[in-house]
Each structure stands twice: as C-alpha cells, then as structure tokens.
Amino acid sequence: MNREFQVIVVGAGPAGSSAALTMARAGLDVALVERGTFPGEKNMFGGVLHRLPSLEEIFPDFWDRAPLERHIVKKGVTFMTGDSSFNTIIEAGAFDRTPYNGYTIFRPRFDRWLAEEAVRAGATLITQATVDDVVLKQGKVAGVKIVGRAGELRAPVVVAADGVLSFIAKKAGLRQPVFDPGQIAVGVKALLDMPREVVDERFGLVRDQGFANEFVGCTGGVRGGGFLYTNYDSLSIGLVFHLGSLRTSGKTPYDLLNDFLEQPQVAKMVHGGRLMEYSAHLIPEGGYKMVPELVGDGLLVTGDAAALCNATGLNLEGINLASQSGVLAGKAVIAAHEAGDFSKQGLETYRQLMNDSYVMKDLKLYSKAPHMLHNDRIYNEYPELVCTLMEYIYRIDGAPKENLTKLFLKSAVQKVGLGNLAADAFSAWRAL
Numbered sequence: 209m210n211r212e213f214q215v216i217v218v219g220a221g222p223a224g225s226s227a228a229l230t231m232a233r234a235g236l237d238v239a240l241v242e243r244g245t246f247p248g249e250k251n252m253f254g255g256v257l258h259r260l261p262s263l264e265e266i267f268p269d270f271w272d273r274a275p276l277e278r279h280i281v282k283k284g285v286t287f288m289t290g291d292s293s294f295n296t297i298i299e300a301g302a303f304d305r306t307p308y309n310g311y312t313i314f315r316p317r318f319d320r321w322l323a324e325e326a327v328r329a330g331a332t333l334i335t336q337a338t339v340d341d342v343v344l345k346q347g348k349v350a351g352v353k354i355v356g357r358a359g360e361l362r363a364p365v366v367v368a369a370d371g372v373l374s375f376i377a378k379k380a381g382l383r384q385p386v387f388d389p390g391q392i393a394v395g396v397k398a399l400l401d402m403p404r405e406v407v408d409e410r411f412g413l414v415r416d417q418g419f420a421n422e423f424v425g426c427t428g429g430v431r432g433g434g435f436l437y438t439n440y441d442s443l444s445i446g447l448v449f450h451l452g453s454l455r456t457s458g459k460t461p462y463d464l465l466n467d468f469l470e471q472p473q474v475a476k477m478v479h480g481g482r483l484m485e486y487s488a489h490l491i492p493e494g495g496y497k498m499v500p501e502l503v504g505d506g507l508l509v510t511g512d513a514a515a516l517c518n519a520t521g522l523n524l525e526g527i528n529l530a531s532q533s534g535v536l537a538g539k540a541v542i543a544a545h546e547a548g549d550f551s552k553q554g555l556e557t558y559r560q561l562m563n564d565s566y567v568m569k570d571l572k573l574y575s576k577a578p579h580m581l582h583n584d585r586i587y588n589e590y591p592e593l594v595c596t597l598m599e600y601i602y603r604i605d606g607a608p609k610e611n612l613t614k615l616f617l618k619s620a621v622q623k624v625g626l627g628n629l630a631a632d633a634f635s636a637w638r639a640l
C-alpha cells in the first residue's frame with residue numbers, strides 16, 4: 209500500500225485529532241494514523257479536561273457537542289497521615305457558570321468522538337496501524353511505515369502526536385533516546401461504578417456538578433499523590449508516582465493503589481463502588497526542561513510526544529496543552545503548504561506560535577516546579593505537620609492553649625526542621 213497525502217498525523221489522541229481537524233477544515237488531505245482499533249481504545253488519564261482556546265476558535269460549538277461527564281465546581285486537596293486527614297475545598301460560584309473550568313471525561317469516548325470530527329472535516333482515519341518507521345528523503349521526513357503493511361504512507365510533512373514514548377520524535381533524533389526516570393511519572397487508575405444518586409449525595413453535588421480531589425501523603429513514602437474525580441455514575445480514583453522514586457521503593461503501583469483505597473478516609477468515599485476497570489500510563493513530568501526540539505525537516509512534534517505536560521503539584525494539565533499544540537502545528541503546516549516549504553525553517557512558524565501561546569509560557573513560568581516536587585518531605589513530613597497542627601488547633605480538652613506561632617514553630621522543628629522549612633519555602637516560592 210503506497211499512498212500519498214499532504215500531511216500525515218501519527219496518533220489520534222487529543223494532540224493528533226486537534227491537528228488533523230485543523231488541517232482538514234482548511235482543505236488539506238490529511239491521514240490520521242492510530243494504532244488502536246479505534247481512537248482512545250488504549251488511552252487513559254485522571255482526569256479533567258480544561259478549556260481548549262485554539263480548538264474552541266475553529267470549533268465554536270465544541271462544548272455543546274463533546275461527550276462530557278460532570279463539570280467541576282468543587283476542588284479539594286486532602287493532606288493525609290495514617291489516621292488523620294485535613295481537607296481544603298474551594299467551591300467557586302464562577303466554576304458553576306459556563307464556560308465551565310473543567311469537565312470529567314472518558315478517553316475512549318472523547319478521543320473517538322474528536323477523531324470522528326476530524327474525519328467529518330475530511331481527514332482519512334487509518335486505525336489498527338502502528339507506525340514503526342519514518343521514511344526519509346534527502347534527510348527529510350517524507351512519510352511513515354506501518355507494521356505488517358507493505359509499502360508506505362508518504363507526505364511532505366508528518367505531525368508526531370504519538371504520546372509520551374514518541375517513537376517518531378526518537379527516530380528523527382529530536383528527543384533523547386532514553387528518558388531520565390526523574391522526569392517520568394506513572395499513573396494508575398481504578399474506575400469504580402457507583403449509582404449517580406450516591407455520587408451526588410456523597411460528594412454534595414446537584415445537577416451535573418462534579419468534584420475533583422487531590423491527595424498528598426497517601427503514597428506509602430513514594431513521591432507522588434492521589435486523585436479522585438466524579439463522573440456521572442462512577443468514580444475515577446488513582447495515584448501518580450515519580451518513576452525513579454517508585455523503582456527505588458521496590459513497591460508495586462497495584463499494591464499502593466489497594467492500600468490507598470483501604471485508608472479509612474478514602475474507603476468512606478469509595479464504599480460500595482464496584483471495580484470496572486484498572487489502567488496505567490506514563491506521564492512526562494519534566495516540564496520545560498524536558499521539551500525536545502519541536503521542529504525538524506518535514507516533522508513537527510506535539511502533545512506528550514513533546515513532553516507538553518504541566519505538573520505543578522497543584523494541577524496536572526496535559527490534554528489542553530496537547531490540543532493547543534496540535535492546532536498550532538496544524539496552522540504551521542497550512543502555512544508551510546501555502547509557501548511550499550517543509551524544511552525545518554519553513555515549519556518554524558510552529559515554534560513561534562508555541563512560544564507565543566500559554567503552553568510554553570506556562571511551562572516556562574513553572575519550569576522549577578518539577579525539581580521542587582523531588583522532595584520527599586512534601587509526601588511525608590508536610591502532610592504530618594499540617595494534620596498535627598490542625599489537630600492541636602481543634603482539640604479542646606481543658607488544657608491551657610499555646611500561642612499559635614509558637615505551636616507552629618515547635619511542630620515544624622519536630623517534623624521538618626527549621627532549616628529544611630526555610631529551604632523548602634524558598635524552593636516553593638521560586639517554583640510557583
């Protein structure tokens with residue numbers, strides 16, 4: 209099978225389908241190549257989908273048509289120790305008005321729908337097609353080869369949207385061949401079936417409202433955190449670990465997830481939920497310093513393939529960045545077709561658009577966050593400090609009270625040490 213297109217997109221995740229949709233709407237002959245039986249089949253995330261400014265521009269009724277679950281009106285953080293927890297919750301009126309700040313979604317449904325929209329716009333979707341090589345012509349990427357299929361797909365430009373392990377970016381020499389485990393995280397998730405009225409009642413939700421909660425201090429000493437998101441009639445709950453720390457611990461994600469689900473504070477939330485699905489996936493969490501060369505001769509790299517994930521410890525943003533980069537890559541390819549120049553220089557528009565977008569600006573702003581998060585105290589001593597302090601504050605037992613500042617300093621010395629506290633505060637100030 210030898211076929212010629214104007215552009216080939218590898219990977220029909222949010223980055224690839226956003227790119228394909230953008231280019232197909234502009235009239236380009238686009239191939240969207242996906243290894244799954246259908247787009248989204250193998251894709252998972254936490255997860256909350258946030259606003260997608262560039263896609264909304266070319267697809268104004270996006271939020272009316274996309275297959276969404278609940279919109280997030282409540283966001284919480286829970287600091288946990290073995291037997292105590294302290295919760296902070298923001299329930300913002302602004303989050304309960306359109307345009308909503310975020311929605312829970314299911315990737316198999318969402319990714320499939322977005323790829324179908326690209327097809328409706330004119331893209332050719334080729335599924336069950338794993339790309340295992342790039343075609344080079346005079347040193348420029350000029351197509352791809354698909355496992356087990358004779359011939360090749362040819363195009364003057366290829367968009368790599370093949371996710372965190374991007375074979376294409378590696379093959380073209382745009383990213384390092386081996387990852388630093390300090391820059392990669394692994395996420396594990398359980399999907400628990402739960403009647404809609406139980407979800408509403410348990411988490412204090414009405415209509416289509418949703419709740420998103422993060423957990424710190426729940427990963428058995430491994431650097432990482434937990435998450436819980438409400439869908440209409442199920443809960444997505446899981447843990448994310450720094451790969452290096454997980455490897456050193458010798459623990460398995462599966463055992464840690466089971467321990468998490470059995471902790472009393474979490475057990476109450478998931479009680480009665482029936483396990484429907486268990487999944488795991490890698491996350492590029494190295495931030496700005498991990499972003500590879502975005503442009504090569506005949507090649508653009510988008511989404512997780514370009515490590516465009518913003519993990520600050522407060523939020524995990526990936527799909528919005530992936531979609532934004534896909535749209536911008538699409539715009540750069542359209543411009544390159546108009547100019548008839550697919551060299552690295554001809555595709556430079558992509559880098560410029562990216563540098564001007566919130567994607568690179570945010571990654572740059574939080575470029576020190578990944579380093580800050582490699583601090584074991586965040587996952588062990590600080591949750592204990594927070595819980596201990598709150599317990600002192602709320603304990604009324606007839607004993608004379610202590611001055612709060614003195615109490616804080618005493619607990620900080622005991623749990624963390626004043627030197628560490630000062631160093632960590634400085635590091636957080638620089639990172640956030």
Ligand SMILES: Cc1cc2nc3c(=O)[nH]c(=O)nc-3n(C[C@H](O)[C@H](O)[C@H](O)COP(=O)(O)OP(=O)(O)OC[C@H]3O[C@@H](n4cnc5c(N)ncnc54)[C@H](O)[C@@H]3O)c2cc1C
Pocket residue numbers: 218219220221222223224241242243244247248250251252253254255256257258337338339340369370371372375394395396397446448488489490491510511512513516517524525526527528530
């Ligand atoms: C546990 C977890 C929680 C997360 N939570 C959130 C969250 O709450 N919010 C958020 O915004 N982000 C979250 N993310 C990050 C988010 O999922 C990613 O950033 C996003 O999916 C990246 O999109 P992408 O299109 O670049 O890559 P992907 O979604 O990985 O898509 C890549 C596509 O390429 C296909 N592919 C790969 N290799 C080939 C090949 N050789 N040939 C053909 N096809 C190929 C794959 O099948 C896939 O369809 C989370 C991630 C994880 C793992």
